[in-house]
Amino acid sequence: MSPAAVVLSLLAGMAGSIQVAVMGRFGERIGILEALAFSALGTAAITCIVLLVVRHSFSGYVAAARQPPWLWVGALMGAIVVFTITFAGPRIGTAATIGLLISGQLVMGAAIDRFGLFGLDRIALHWPRVLGIVLLGIGAALSLKK
Helix, strand or coil: CCHHHHHHHHHHHHHHHHHHHHHHHHHHHHCHHHHHHHHHHHHHHHHHHHHHHHHCCCHHHHHHHCCCHHHHHHHHHHHHHHHHHHHHHHHHCHHHHHHHHHHHHHHHHHHHHHHCHHHCCCCCCCHHHHHHHHHHHHHHHHHCCC
8 A cells, every 4th residue: 555645645535625615616606617617727737837847748648649539538527527516516515515426436436446447457346345335325425414
C-alpha cells in the first residue's frame, strides 16, 4: 500500500466536497450547463499549465490523439460527474451528494475489479469489501434524511 496514494485520495475526497458546494452555487448563479463548461475550461487550462511546467512540452497530446477512441470515455464520465454534483448539491446537500457519488463509485469499482474491465487486472470480491460497500450505501441513504 502506498501511504502517499492514501493521503492524496483523502485530500481529493475533501476537494470533491468543496467542489460540490462551489459548483452548486456556480450552477445556481449562471446555469448548470454553463458552470459545467467553465469548470471544464478551467480544468483544461490548469492541466495544460501544469503539463507545460512539469514536462516542458505538450507531447502527451500527440500520444493521446493516437489512442483508441474508447479511452476518451473518461472525459464523458468527468462531465457526468461535474454536471451531477452541480445539479444535486444544492438540492440534496453536499454530504448526501458525496455519499451517493461514492456509493456509486464503489459499486462500479467493485465490478471493474471483479471482472477486470477496461483491461485491468482482476481483483477478487470478498465479503469484507461487499460489507463495506453495503454499509456505505446505507450511510448514503441515511444522509438523505433531513
